[in-house]
Amino acid sequence: MMNRKISRRAVLKGLSVSVALPWLESVSVWGNDSVNVTAAPKRFACLFQGDGISPPDWWAKGQGEAMELGPSLESLAPFKTKINVLNGLFNRNAGGGHARCTGNILSGVALQRGRIIRGAASLDQLLARRYEQESAVPSLVLGCEHPVSGFHESQYSMVYASHISWQNSESPIPIELYPSLAFDSLFGNKTGKLQGSILDHVLEQAKDLRRTVSASDEVKLDEYLTSVRETEKRVRKLQAGPQDDTEAKKLSGQRPSDGLPTDLREYARSMCDVIALAFQTDRTRVATLLLSRDLSGQCYPFLGIRDDHHSYSHSNTGPEYKKIVTFHVEQYAYLVGRLAAMQEGDCTVLDNSCIQFISEHWDAHNSNQVPVVLAGGLGGTLETGRTLDYLPSGNDRRKLCSLYLALADRMGLDLREFGDAKECLAGI
Numbered sequence: 360m361m362n363r364k365i366s367r368r369a370v371l372k373g374l375s376v377s378v379a380l381p382w383l384e385s386v387s388v389w390g391n392d393s394v395n396v397t398a399a400p401k402r403f404a405c406l407f408q409g410d411g412i413s414p415p416d417w418w419a420k421g422q423g424e425a426m427e428l429g430p431s432l433e434s435l436a437p438f439k440t441k442i443n444v445l446n447g448l449f450n451r452n453a454g455g456g457h458a459r460c461t462g463n464i465l466s467g468v469a470l471q472r473g474r475i476i477r478g479a480a481s482l483d484q485l486l487a488r489r490y491e492q493e494s495a496v497p498s499l500v501l502g503c504e505h506p507v508s509g510f511h512e513s514q515y516s517m518v519y520a521s522h523i524s525w526q527n528s529e530s531p532i533p534i535e536l537y538p539s540l541a542f543d544s545l546f547g548n549k550t551g552k553l554q555g556s557i558l559d560h561v562l563e564q565a566k567d568l569r570r571t572v573s574a575s576d577e578v579k580l581d582e583y584l585t586s587v588r589e590t591e592k593r594v595r596k597l598q599a600g601p602q603d604d605t606e607a608k609k610l611s612g613q614r615p616s617d618g619l620p621t622d623l624r625e626y627a628r629s630m631c632d633v634i635a636l637a638f639q640t641d642r643t644r645v646a647t648l649l650l651s652r653d654l655s656g657q658c659y660p661f662l663g664i665r666d667d668h669h670s671y672s673h674s675n676t677g678p679e680y681k682k683i684v685t686f687h688v689e690q691y692a693y694l695v696g697r698l699a700a701m702q703e704g705d706c707t708v709l710d711n712s713c714i715q716f717i718s719e720h721w722d723a724h725n726s727n728q729v730p731v732v733l734a735g736g737l738g739g740t741l742e743t744g745r746t747l748d749y750l751p752s753g754n755d756r757r758k759l760c761s762l763y764l765a766l767a768d769r770m771g772l773d774l775r776e777f778g779d780a781k782e783c784l785a786g787i
Contacts (some may be wrong), residue, residue: 360429399703400493401770402638403486404646404714405465406694408687409653410672411720412730413680419444423744431684434692438699438734440744442710443787445731447750448758451779453719453726457509458511460517460719460726461653462531467760467778474514481525482763482777484532487645495644500524501541501630502649503623504657506607507614508694511654520653534649536619539630544635545642591605624661631694638708639701650687653719659683675722688732695734709735713766729759747786764787 367455412700417430435442452469453460459470465481487498506521522531535541572580585733620626634646651657655668664671671680691714698709712735721728728750736743749757760778765787767774775781 382700385769387787398738399706399711400490400641400644401740402644402646403483403715403766403770404634404638404648404694404712405483405715405717406521406650406687406691407461407464408684408716408718409461409520409649409651409655409674410669411718411722411725412684413675414722415676416681416684417625417730419446419746421746426744426746430787431681431688432732434685434689435695435732435734438695441695441699441734441736443733443741443743445733445762445787446746447728447752447757448731448747448759448784449659449749449754449757450726450729451754453729457654458513458515458517458520461521461523462515462525463778464523464717464719464729465647465763466525467758467763467780470515470519470526472513474516476516476518476531476584477528478519478525478531479528479778481523482767483524483647483716484526485774486767486770486772487643489583489770490644493508494641496544496637496643497645497699498524498532498765499541499544499634499637499646499648500534501599501642501647502536502652502653503626504655505536506534506652507654507656517654521649523649524647538620538626538633541630541633542636545637545640610611622661623659627690628693631690631697634694635697635701635708638712650690659686672722688716691732691734698735706738711735711738713737713741713769728757731759731762736767737766741766741787749784752785756785758784761785 378498378739412430416429416431419432420427423440426444428436428444432444450460450464450467452463452467454469459472462470462478465479465483466479468479471477483498483500493495507517509517511517511520518531522534524770526532535544568580608716620629627648630648634648637643637646651668655672657668658664658666659668659682662679664679664682666679671677671683674680695709695714698712698714699707701708703711714734716730716732718730721730733744734743734773735741758778758780760780761782761784764774764777764780765783767777768783
């Protein structure tokens with residue numbers, strides 16, 4: 360019997376850093392010990408891929424373990440019972456073309472053409488406000504590709520093409536492009552200046568804590584601290600840039616002067632690691648990750664592809680573009696797998712989350728429907744292991760914003776309407 364209580368939001372502190380703890384069965388409650396709360400927190404994350412998907416390879420059939428997945432979704436096979444593949448959802452105010460389809464992917468409002476930027480607060484930021492008193496970091500807004508300026512030929516600002524997370528109608532949230540700074544935001548803004556690992560500075564507290572928890576929690580604590588250290592190593596490696604060897608040069612080319620990672624594989628997974636740690640420690644409950652923007656200029660030499668992402672999207676049934684889409688889904692599957700491996704009471708962090716994968720187009724220029732995958736059950740409020748087809752339901756019954764209303768409701772955010780929707784999506 361433990362006679363010492365520790366808050367489930369307790370942290371190990373030392374020299375301008377703090378390491379928040381994961382869920383431990385030996386401790387009292389989430390947040391304030393005086394409040395009798397037993398439920399684990401719910402989280403929402405959105406991973407975005409620009410320029411659509413390859414329709415022939417993007418499909419799912421059946422339910423649960425019997426679910427069949429198309430080639431683009433094969434990396435999600437281990438999680439068939441934890442996902443929902445939604446077909447036919449419609450972002451009415453996207454209206455086709457580039458730029459305007461991305462800037463409202465999480466708000467659903469009609470964007471304004473011309474020099475005046477006007478959209479609406481996105482779902483992730485409304486959720487961030489809902490939980491801002493309960494988490495140290497309101498939200499993570501991360502990206503693996505630089506925003507761009509100027510205007511698309513449709514006269515919509517490229518600001519819309521570069522941002523999915525919006526604070527209000529006029530202000531997109533600045534994207535954090537540096538994995539190291541995203542990591543620092545979780546554990547203290549001076550971690551990048553420390554010598555060695557941040558864990559070295561809280562090691563004695565960690566040893567004391569291990570003596571106060573149950574045997575199973577000792578294992579969880581050790582696994583968690585190892586995860587922090589491995590993520591930190593990955594981030595530090597990216598900060599240092601590629602090593603002077605032939606393979607690194609072949610994959611990365613000349614390292615950019617601003618110090619950003621040059622290997623997109625490591626880049627994307629480092630960002631996913633940061634989100635996983637943030638959710639595991641309840642440092643934040645909301646995150647977005649822009650894997651590639653609309654009109655993307657990303658290149659994928661490790662896939663044997665020479666030209667940029669957007670160029671291939673115009674032939675989105677070709678083998679090159681199929682590889683690009685598959686790569687992005689694999690990064691999503693990596694994050695889902697990380698969260699599924701994090702125990703949280705009788706469930707996992709994934710079970711208490713909703714992790715969305717989405718693109719603004721069904722193919723290069725068709726916004727009549729958008730591809731959506733959800734992973735996680737939001738604390739048992741969201742049934743999983745399903746394929747849902749809304750395409751035959753008619754436009755008024757397949758609104759993307761109706762899905763967002765349903766998710767907001769399950770996360771305790773009461774919205775009378777959102778974007779073009781006033782009702783929750785049926786069947787979700």
